[in-house]
Amino acid sequence: MSCSSKGCPIRVNDVGWGPKPTQYLVRDVSFSLDSGDRLAIVGPNGAGKTTLLRCLYRGVTPLEGRVEIDGQDIWQMSARQVARRIAVVLQEMPGDFPFTVRDVVMMGRVPWREGLSGWSDQDRAEAEHALDHLDLLRLANRQFSTLSGGEKQRVLVARALAQKPEILILDEPTNHLDIRHQLEILDLLGGLNLTIITTLHDINLAAEFASHVALMQGGRMRAFGTPDAVLTEQALSGTFGVLAARQQVDDRRAHRFSFSLALN
Numbered sequence: 001m002s003c004s005s006k007g008c009p010i011r012v013n014d015v016g017w018g019p020k021p022t023q024y025l026v027r028d029v030s031f032s033l034d035s036g037d038r039l040a041i042v043g044p045n046g047a048g049k050t051t052l053l054r055c056l057y058r059g060v061t062p063l064e065g066r067v068e069i070d071g072q073d074i075w076q077m078s079a080r081q082v083a084r085r086i087a088v089v090l091q092e093m094p095g096d097f098p099f100t101v102r103d104v105v106m107m108g109r110v111p112w113r114e115g116l117s118g119w120s121d122q123d124r125a126e127a128e129h130a131l132d133h134l135d136l137l138r139l140a141n142r143q144f145s146t147l148s149g150g151e152k153q154r155v156l157v158a159r160a161l162a163q164k165p166e167i168l169i170l171d172e173p174t175n176h177l178d179i180r181h182q183l184e185i186l187d188l189l190g191g192l193n194l195t196i197i198t199t200l201h202d203i204n205l206a207a208e209f210a211s212h213v214a215l216m217q218g219g220r221m222r223a224f225g226t227p228d229a230v231l232t233e234q235a236l237s238g239t240f241g242v243l244a245a246r247q248q249v250d251d252r253r254a255h256r257f258s259f260s261l262a263l264n
């Protein structure tokens, strides 16, 4: 993405949310990220990962705690201010609507639109740049609904980048992607200067991609730290109930490791 993109710090203090005060789905979650950090949230199905993300982008109002970006409580900001700083790529695919790929990516510019004015030259340029960055120019005039799951996923990432956020929040961004596109999208995201928070089911991708890992279980954050510190054999065995064997991987990148995972 454009080199002018930059991240910003986020601080999460004792956040808790549930559909009612007697039913917390996520509780006592605290962590801080600096500008440009990349957090992978991992944990078993139902651990509360998506629910935590909702608290971070104002999808739900926490029952407890605060979320601050750049020192400002996100609930003291307008929805538009938040949308200019945080972009979100969710798992749910938008349904069958009659928009082209370019239309969908232009939607990322809505928070920047002034009043009832049309799109500015800058809006169009940012959308084209995002399309190009995700290698989508050849699909730009296609109906979004006719794309494959992986292509749709890339369009939604392009829409988020066109939004020019400082923080990018993604829920399982590699879900619909083949192995090559999984690696490509994480490589692309890793090359941005944004602060990134993403859920990831693939532990090896998380170890490769993240500067920080949060391990969620039962609505609580069991561990937070570097991939090396959090992704231990013991932690994975205990959290996922599997046999986990960690191996060092020798390649040009320092401190890389990967897991072999099997049923107990």
Ligand SMILES: Nc1ncnc2c1ncn2[C@@H]1O[C@H](COP(=O)(O)OP(=O)(O)OP(=O)(O)O)[C@@H](O)[C@H]1O
Residues within 6 Å of the ligand: 019, 025, 043, 044, 045, 046, 047, 048, 049, 050, 051, 052
């Ligand atoms: N609005 C809600 N009301 C009641 N229960 C909910 C609500 N939203 C989520 N849940 C439940 O809370 C738990 C955590 O859900 P969440 O989607 O956050 O988990 P997750 O870690 O993202 O799971 P997965 O890996 O399967 O996507 C699940 O048991 C889910 O069914």
